[in-house]
Amino acid sequence: MRKVVFLHPDLGIGGAERLVVDAALSLKGNGYDVQFVTSHHDPQHCFMDTRDGTLPVTVVGDWLPRNLFGRFYAVCAYIRMIYAAAYIVFFSGLTPDIVFCDQISACVPLLHIGGYKIIFYCHFPDQLLSQPGTALKSLYRAPLNWLEETTTGKAHKILVNSKFTAGVFRDTFKRLQVEPDVLYPTMNTDVFDNTRPLPLSQILTSEFPDNGILFLSINRYERKKNLKLALDAMNELKKCLSSNEWSHVHLVMAGGYDTRVKENVEHYDELVSHANILGLTEKVTFMKSPSDIEKISLLIHCHCLIYTPPNEHFGIVPIEAMYASKPVIAANSGGPTETVVNGVTGFLCSLKPEDFANAMLKCIKNEDIRTKMGKAGQDRMKTQFSFVAFSNQLLEIVHSLLDVKDKVV
Template sequence: MKNKSLNILQISAAKFYGGGEVHLYHLTERLIERGHNLTVVVKDRIVKNFKNLDTDLRSLPLKNVLDLFSLYNLVKIIKEKEIDIIHCHTGIDYWLGAMAKGIAKRGKVIATRHSLNSLGDSFAHKKLYKSIDKFIVVSNRVKEKIIDPDVILESKVEVVYNGVDINRFNPELIDSKSVKEEFEIKDDELIVGTVGRLGGNKNQELLIKAAAEVDNKKLKVKYLIVGDDVTNDKHYERKLKELITNLDLKDRVVLTGFRSDIPQLMKAFDVMVFPTKKEAFGIVAIEAMAMSKPVIASAVGGLKEIVTDETTGLLFSVDDKEELVKAMVTLLSKPELRERIGYKGCQRVMNNFTLSNMVGKIENIYLKLI
């Protein structure tokens, strides 16, 4: 029997297009395919990232919890569109979505928690959390972080892992020749890559320091650090460039800047490194695993739920350069181990982390609330 078609409002006050917004894009895209009516409200600076969606796309300031202009317009949308589900993705959205529901007197509010940041504990915050109908979290680690027996009951929280688009991240359909040509990768060179916004939490500097300790005479390696520094002063990017120069790594480490061809880049990687200091989930890790690439990741947050150490990847202690060097040398020097771990990682993604699984679980949460 076909599920009921729902009127769904997606809200995100995110300032940048990152992992949470990629999640929102794919969720919206797949919900439309399933016959639901979607309205998406985001800040003006990331509207361009959603323009390809066949949906009612709107931009609002979504400045803060006292943004009456945005609140007024959200109430208007909820009433005019007869919204059933108000799905919020950042802290500001939780407030605006819950208040808009109260004023419009319709809809169920769902809040997805994409980060490990602590929730507020004021009286007003506690009242807000009680008014939210359901919390979705992207890992069990996030669930542990937000459950409070006096405010957010465990029964109100559902874990739904992020999913990867296995059609886009399909190693059988992708060629990496252009990437190797662009970055002048020789046939006897291996590639270690990392993907993510440049910043202290993503910890790309650890990979650069580790690269300096890998014997380049025994292992010829190029390092591709993919991502851009979205801050105005580019402080972290300048820090990385200075580090590369000081460690005499200019011929081995490349800062690629922002790239849209992530599947092609990952296809070229021999090893994917994820040196983050804190991570609620780690969607880049499952993208690399879907591409059958062995992943080396910090043993932190949701990454410990994604990567099974020594089976579907290798884990190392957060910010531990020696452990990272050891893991890289192990994989770089053993092609059969890279292949075996890459294969098992891909199988784990197919069984647990597909976009279809994610969307199906979220759709079921919606339907149970109506």
């Protein structure tokens, strides 16, 4: 049996983690032996597939520091990933045919020692995720940026999550004479279809009227996700509605929250404070790290998804909402421009609160719009971003690397 090892830095909850989990499920379903190696895996903060034994997980090097005196996060992340790669090569006895790694490419040259075929999935260049800073920080990042570009180019196959990211990849890694392949993320619809949703009364702390309109935002509590825009849009929306209409509107902000991540803790508090300042305390419910069943239940019960990140690399949540037959209101940039069809499956808006509020108002005032857009979104998701389409493309890539002649069906 062919073996594929997935090497991932922190197997928690997020778009990158969902991508590699789906890739592993796809290959396992097609007869491959799959296993994860990671530097951190918290059973209380992960996807069910990595907790219930469906996908075996080995944790190595979690004792290594995540930072040094509150700094050098990137260096520590690189060291942890290289250590995990060393475990695969020298100590694990796994002997995989392919190693599928993502996020941090510094481990790729070490993996070559094992003679494996290497797939590197670039969700987004790491150097662009680093916040700009002083000249000293630029000096610190320079060798890391060079290392990222050099080691990324050592992979046998490079994948990206959207055409947008492919363009960013080319503009960032100018020394590399390689064209990455686009492998759109997907969602496991079987889990969605086989989940009985919880009633809203078990999810929301406040009572929600039967004829209410529920808007939903799902994103990690990070500043780059621009979550304040959803609150500002709610504030603008209030000005457009009568007091009776406004009484039936509610927003749920659900997102990944890890107490080990300082920004998660700080930004959550910032958002709660901002809601209080705007007088939205009773109109917004904040949720930390919703479980899979809570997330699916929210997608089923909501009337519209609000997706605020600018220049998002891809964005898995919009296609999840589309599968749930919900319109998507998203920023008109990045990956959502490839998933959301403006005026057909949702609305692509500028980053102005008024523009988001105007789209939200249309969804409130016209139930037919919500229904038609929801149906169109589900049809588009099934055609363009289904698990079958994702699986077939991934199998073609894996077979080409292994020179397997089996047909993909």
